[in-house]
Amino acid sequence: MAAGTLALFTICSNNYVPMAKVWADSARRFHPEAELFLCLADRRVEEPGFYPDGVRVIEAQALPIEDFAEFAFRYDMMEFNTAIKPFMFRFLLDRRFDAVLYFDPDIEIFAPLTPVLDPILRHGASLVLTPHLTQPSEGDAFPDDIGIMQAGIYNLGFLGVGAGAESERILRWWSRRLRYDCINAQERGVFVDQKFMDLVPGFGDRVVVLRDTTCNVAYWNLSQRRLGGSPKTGWTVDGAPLTFFHFSGISPQHPHRLSKYTLGFTGDAITPPLASLMHEYAARLLAHGYGRTPAPGYAYGRFASGTPIPAAVRRMFRERHVAWAGGDPFSTYERFLDLPIPHQWSGDPRACITHLMEDARQRDPELLRRFSPTTREGVVEYTRWFIHHGQDRIEERRLLEPVVARWSESAGRTRSAGPVVSLPRVDLIGYLRLALGIGEAGRQLLRAVRHSGAPVRALPVALNSQSTVIETGLEDLFVERADAPIEIYSINADQLPQVIDHLGDRVSGDAYRIMMPFWELESFPQPWCEAFDLVDEIWAPTRFIQAALARSTRRPVHHMPLLLDFEAVPHADPAGARARFGLPADTFLFFFAFDYFSFIDRKNPQGAVEAFRRAFAGRRDVAMVMKTQNFAAQGAARDLHDLIEDDPQFIHVDCTLSREDTLALLSCCDAVVSLHRSEGLGLLVAEAMALGKPVVATDYSATNDLVSETTGWPVDFRLVALREGQYPFADGQVWAEPDLNHAAWQMRRVVVDADERARRTAAARAHLTREYGLQACAARVRARLARIAAAPARMRQR
Incomplete structure (x- = not known):
């Protein structure tokens, strides 16, 4: 291999940083001379030890991407991670590296990268591509030949690029395409950044297709390759040293299946060498905190208001606004969605068709046929339909709330009959x-x-x-x-x-x-x-x-x-109150409360326990007060008791207190956690805000009215179907499953950032007074x- 300056990089959002650490360890082992980079498809967090040592972190917003906010708004997390790839290549090549190699963060390197570097440094290759397959695949397990044709001939988990005019020309073309078209739409012949590479061997004389079977070994080609060796002797493929393995779709907590994307490597289909390789990799990931390391939420996943951006809105923005003149869409597009479309019937204050509603209507031939925006019946009936069914199309309830409010509240308006001298009894x-x-x-x-x-x-x-x-x-x-x-x-x-x-x-x-x-x-x-x-x-x-x-x-x-203006808010000395309840004087105390006569699955105390442990395991300066009542009356209580028994970080208080005593107990704690799956009101959250306590709460259901990134620490979630017996009338219902890593991150932020605690708790109290005070x-x-x-x-x- 000829000498030359070398850069290796990966791309990930903050949630995949533990994988990037394993990749970085392996890259440094075999190429100490290379400069390592992590292109962060997110915003950087200031947390000691969060990012891999010896790796330079480049935020995506630092790349030469025109109209970056619009670019980030167009794509979901996976699309965004892939869309920035050519821009990072160009960023590094502009810094005079002779060779730049990209690896997905779920790749581990096991030998020097000579097979991919020789074509670039010895023979002047512009790009080095690795095909998914090097021979036909006609088996029963996905992916077969046709599956690969849909996904792309070359796997873009790896790409090597050499400096030169040809690579610069191809990267510029690729960048232009990915500004608008980096989407997951295989039915339309597009699969994020990858499918475009099918064209590249026809674009340049120096593009190399590398058929070396030791490179980019993964579930899609492993059935055609012979894996051997062991951790002690080293791994081999087809008798040669394994160069790098791509663990795409692996779950380190359940390493009995190679990838979630295929059924081809489970059970007896996993050979002893593969089982050993998978367990070794899983152990390294877990050692770096995969699945347990507190992590912030995705920076480009929400509007500035905190409302999550659903896929339907990103698609609407991408397809209808090639150029957006409204400023930063994270701040402005949510308002645009609720503006009425022009040229519609407008004789009823309850009903209007908004831009969001019209986009849904335009995508469904049946809705186009049934509802015309130029007639009273069309506007009113479509509004009614959208209130009942719009969430199925849009996915995010909060974007429907203005439509619901107009319809519901205008329905009861009355014409004024002059000033009212006195209010009715x-x-x-x-x-x-x-x-x-x-x-x-x-x-x-x-x-x-x-x-x-x-x-x-x-x-x-x-x-x-x-x-x-x-x-x-x-x-x-x-x-x-x-x-x-x-x-x-x-x-x-x-x-x-x-x-x-x-x-x-x-x-x-x-x-x-x-x-x-x-x-x-x-x-x-x-x-x-x-x-x-x-x-x-x-x-x-x-x-x-x-x-x-x-x-x-x-x-x-x-x-x-x-x-939500509580008359019984105590003003007692916190130290005295702690002594009264037997709480430690010098410990930061989180507070969680629920009644065992309530539904334990909805309140989710187990989630609060697990998130706390991910955030503070082993620390003596942080603890959680678990206030319960009716513990003895419920069999389900035993599971929670066993979970926290003998753990000094958890203080279990089970009794029925007066309202004044309950508020006194809450007042002597430092923060409140509510990782509920759903709430109709969220009284505990409101009480904490009134007492000036920081609140970490699932960003779902009624507590959305109270907790935002301004007034608290909302926790990301995904919607899941209720199981039978979890709650009355559960059939067909969904609720939130909070992201425990994000919850742990938010809890850590509450503890470490006193200035932010003061800002948000002050904002919470002001919000409570303004919207929920007695005068309001x-x-x-x-x-x-x-x-x-x-x-x-x-x-x-x-």
Whole structure:
């Protein structure tokens, strides 16, 4: 091999850095003379030891990519990782390297790279490509010949490039193509960066197709190659030393299958040498923290607001905006999605077709046929259809919320009949004396109605509840009979028909009825929908619940945030409170709480335990307080108890406390974790924000209203189907599975960055006061009651 300056690089986002470390260790072992680079398809994090030693990290945004924000917005993570490849090659070649070699991060090098360097440094090759196959593949397991034809003739997990005019010309062409066309669309003949390489041998005289079977060995060609050797003697392929192996699709936690992309190497099909090779690689990955190292979320995966960017939106942007004049799309495109398209019928304030809705309509011939934007029926009926089915097309619920809000809240608007001199009398019915979540919601709603200026009384009920009676401080408002013209029911839909029937003539049959129900999943239970026939409108305490209700009823559904201004917030000395509860004085304490009578799968305490351990295993200065109640009553409690038993980092407090004592316990901890799978409200999160505590919470469901990257530390997730028995009415429902590595990362950020803690907790308190304080909630109630009173005729629909 002739001498020459050499650069080796890989590309990955932060989640694959442990793989990049294994690659870097192997590259340094056999080529200490080379300069090693990691092109980061993400933003760099300042965490000691996070990136491989001796490897220069180049962020993608430092590459010569025109309109970088638009470029990053076009592609999902996998597409983006592949799209930046030619730009990184050009970046390195501009620094006068004679040879630049790219390797996917899931490659390990086992011998000097002479087979790929000789063509470049000795013979002047411009590019060195390795074909997926070097002989026909006609077996039963994927990929066969046809599968390879769809994916691309050459595997771009490796590419070698030599300096020169030919390689520069080809890289510039490749860069131009990947600015807009680096997508996973094999049915259209495109597979990210890879399929373009099928053309390259025809583009240059110095392009080399390397058929050396020791290079780029992987699941797609291993059936045609003979792997031998051992860790002690070294690995061989077809009798020669293995140069590098591509572990594409391996799961190091389950190394009984070579790749998730094929069934060809499982069970008996894994030979002893392959099994040994796989276990050795898996051990190295795990030693570098793969699957357990706390990692930040993908930097280009969300709008500036924190809303995840779904594939449908990236596709829309890519196909409809070759040039985007609206500035940084991460900041501006979310607003554009909700703007109305021009030239549509616009006679109903509830309904309009937005750019996001129109993109979905244009992609479906049936929707094009059924709904015309130029007619009233087309606009109104398509809006209704989109509220019910749009999430199936768009995937991200938050992008549908403006459509739901317009439809639901405008549905109950009334024409003003002049100024309202006084607000109507109101009776509020609910579990107002009981220690229930719905009881506390009713008490908070009662406080807001009272502060609105409306004459209000309250009728407490206890039907079907064995809960403890508590002192409310609202007893002076309680009555035995409701006779006001407006009745508000703080009662869930499953109980409302029974409560109204039970109360009989203690409530009025002629009152204008409002209900505020709670529910924790995206679809409202159909058997409960009959309750909506008993009321005239519905108040939804969160956007999450509003969306679920809007898909289930034609009653007006108004977003009416619940009062989250807690009167019993303690101001006791934290040190004294810690001593009272037996908590260590000098330890950073995370707080997690749930009731075993609740559904443990929804609250997900096991996830909180695992994320904490990934973040702080073995540390003595950080611990977690697990506040539970009714531990002894539930068999499922034993699993959690066994999980944390004898671990000094976990302090288990199982008892029923008064509300004041619960808040006192929370107040003497330093941060709150809620890795729930779904929430209808998120009372613990709100209480923590009111107390100025940092909150790490799953970025899903009702807590989206509270926790953002400004007010807390949201945790990435993926949606999963509920299993039978996990929650009532689970069939067909989904909820969140939080990313525990990201949760661990966010928990670490909370501990190490005191300045950011102060900024976000201050912002959280301000957000809580502005949107959920007594003045704000009372003003919304006053405005809505005034509209009802100002109606020229009753809007009764029952």
